[in-house]
Amino acid sequence: MSLTAPAASETGHHDDPVRPRPATSALALAALGVVYGDIGTSPLYTLQTVFDPVNGLTLNALNVVGIVSLIVWSLTVVVSLKYVALILRANNHGEGGIMALLALAASSVTTRARLRRTLLAVGIMGAALFYGDSVITPAISVLSAVEGLEVAAPFLKTCVIPVTLAALITLFLMQKRGTAGIGKIFGPVMVLWFVVLAVVGVVNMTKAPAILVALNPFTGLAFCLHHRWLAFVALGAVVLSLTGAEALYADMGHFGAKPIRLTWFGLVFPALALNYMGQGALLLAEPGALQNPFYRMFPQWALYPMIALATIATVIASQAVISGTYSMTKQAMQLGFLPRMNVVYTSEREMGQIYVPGINWTLLAAVVAAVLGFGSSTALGSAYGIAVTGTMLITTILTFFVVRYAWHYNWWLCVFATLFFFIIDATFFSANLLKLTQGGWFPLLVGLIIYTVMATWGRGWEMMRAEARVRAGTTPLGPFLATLLARSPTRVDGTAIFLSADPDGVPHSLLNNLMHNRVLHARVVFLTVNNEEIPWVPASQRVSIQSLGSDCYRITITYGFMDEVDLPRALEICKTSGLAFEPADTSYFLSRATVVPTRDSGMAMWRERLFAVMLQNVGNVAAYLKLPANRVIELGARVEI
Known part of the structure; x- marks a missing residue:
């Protein structure tokens, strides 16, 4: 098992590394x-x-x-x-x-x-x-x-x-x-x-x-x-x-x-x-x-x-x-x-x-x-x-x-x-x-x-992340994006934020969006959330931004295990780097995985089924991340473990 949190971990008010205490x-x-x-x-x-x-x-x-x-x-x-x-x-x-x-x-x-x-x-x-x-x-x-x-x-x-x-x-x-x-x-x-x-x-x-x-x-x-x-x-x-x-x-x-x-x-x-x-x-x-x-x-x-x-x-x-x-x-x-x-x-x-x-x-x-x-x-x-x-x-x-x-x-x-x-x-x-x-x-x-x-x-989440990395390994983000942009896809107004567990892989939600809607937003952000094994992460270390060209960006948000969950609040930090997000023009694309237990490897079958049930009944991911409900699009994915 891993201490790396799901792609859903957030932070709170302890943005400053040093805060005054009462007497x-x-x-x-x-x-x-x-x-x-x-x-x-x-x-x-x-x-x-x-x-x-x-x-x-x-x-x-x-x-x-x-x-x-x-x-x-x-x-x-x-x-x-x-x-x-x-x-x-x-x-x-x-x-x-x-x-x-x-x-x-x-x-x-x-x-x-x-x-x-x-x-x-x-x-x-x-x-x-x-x-x-x-x-x-x-x-x-x-x-x-x-x-x-x-x-x-x-x-x-x-x-x-x-x-x-x-x-x-x-x-x-x-x-x-x-x-x-x-x-x-x-x-x-x-x-x-x-x-x-x-x-x-x-x-x-x-x-x-x-x-x-x-x-x-x-x-x-x-x-x-x-x-x-x-x-x-x-x-x-x-x-x-x-x-x-x-x-x-x-x-x-x-x-x-x-x-x-x-x-x-x-x-x-x-x-x-x-x-x-x-x-x-x-x-x-x-x-x-x-x-x-x-x-x-x-x-x-x-x-x-x-x-x-x-x-x-x-x-x-x-x-x-x-x-x-x-x-x-x-x-x-x-x-x-x-x-x-x-x-x-x-x-x-x-x-x-x-x-x-x-x-x-x-x-x-x-x-x-x-x-x-x-x-x-x-x-x-x-x-x-x-x-x-x-x-x-x-x-x-x-x-x-x-x-x-x-x-x-x-x-x-x-x-x-x-x-x-x-x-x-x-x-x-x-x-x-x-x-x-x-x-x-x-x-x-x-x-x-x-x-x-x-x-x-x-253990189940670790296996899912490993499977996601394997899938991403077959479709690296850099070459895929270069090929996609070379075809000059239709681009529509607004910002699309695709959440991904692997910053170097192509999010499954992007593939589904291209397959069904056949368009790319004017600005595209690939967002990964990481957790450090420390309680608090200072605001200065919260957000990392990398330009991928053609108004596409890779953003990594890092949190400690005591921080509060709030993705939109964390994205406000990007303003200092000239990357501002207008809430009314920003859409969040999430993948909702359906786990299929297999006998090949991993956990015992009963544990894989237990994990599948828990994953199917977890709390609303948009609410957990504090995303505006009317700006969230969830696309399904099938994962075998």
Whole structure:
């Protein structure tokens, strides 16, 4: 498969290579509202899931202190050291996230074809697991918050599922309106959330100060050595405290590494550590609080306000994951791993504010199915860990190749820098594999479906481009155009733009137009769209123009995988070279391919048929390219793969 996008990839408002950022304090506040929603709401369900009777871990003082120690030091090692200290440095021109990391890793081994293909396959699996994570996160987060109703009033237990579904459905229905307005309150709400976590944690620590022993890393180690197998099983639930760690890296492009590091060490990490220790102290003093240790930390009068605050916090966490899913989908489309889908930009000022209807409704259906199928946050916790740890493990693998082949660090330094984290991630992932039958199959099934779609589309598109190059090789553009012009064809007024995947080949749409209409426009443009494995391409490098004589031109438009789709806007840049396009006189000629699966080569027959179905049902290409609908002419082409 290839990282070259379909001849349909576009750009946005990041035309300038350097753009001023707001003040660090403003970015830090905004980051609190976007980056930390997922990991910040993990205290709602982590300890309760760890001591679920299904896991077989007895609730006693030694076990409570040992588990809290493992949680605190997991946050220290995995989040603080791995993500904040190391992974945030692996940026692709300032952008983060698994797709950006995949592009960076793959571009660093372009001379090693087999290794590159392997990295692409691994990276696509990581992206696919992220989709599984994006299904579980809204379900478990909102459900765990609403379960506070059971604590406040046990007779409200029957209302938990309906209230959760109502909140989630409302959230997904609001996506098309964008988050520009409500997003302004995300930061302050999350500041309040983390302050409350810290304060209630400290208050409850006074009930059993012995919980401070958990700060000693050897406490967690002693717990593991004592329990061994049970400790290994418990790690599958401990990892729930790390959910959302990927968001620190994925959202780096929006806020920068410095504000993320500042907020993590200045507020989020201390608040989480204090809250987990507070819950541990509560369990030491009142073992009966295991029913819901988070809400049991609060006095009765504070329960309803906390349920409201927790629900808002989990909605914010869900929003961050949903927005991240839209963003990754857009990147995957432009890197050539997903079919074209309609992308709606919900804000004129913020590039990142997008809405993908197809993903939105698919995600909603999956989230509703997860809530109804699992029924409780504890049950969902069993399904959660595999997607999270799988993505974390793949991030570590890709980081090694970036450190070694992109940064060119010493081999042994690269091994030791990433092997330590690889062992930890692999241990967490292995522990979660034990939960396959308890719900772990769900995110794996989602991931497998998405992986099949992404891998099939990527390989199928690569085969189509190869077939197009073969056809173009038999009809090179230069000689064909010279022969055509020598015959003095009838030329009509206006501009014809023929989109072509190969700049040196004759577009199939031109051949069809000549065969059916027997005319050539007064001005002819052969347009090719290329994607670079970088997030943004400056306006100065956006358009390349080559005159072919007789008012014929070859234009290449280059985009990064974070850029916005808008061909007419990009063509406006040609004015500076004296090539202006009048919209009313410009027609766009596109080829719409019909794929015919064959048994000769390529993919398995069922994958070729899947690709053919996807290609036949992809979104409207004119809308994807933002072409005026009344100026587009689509001509058919038959392609065998």
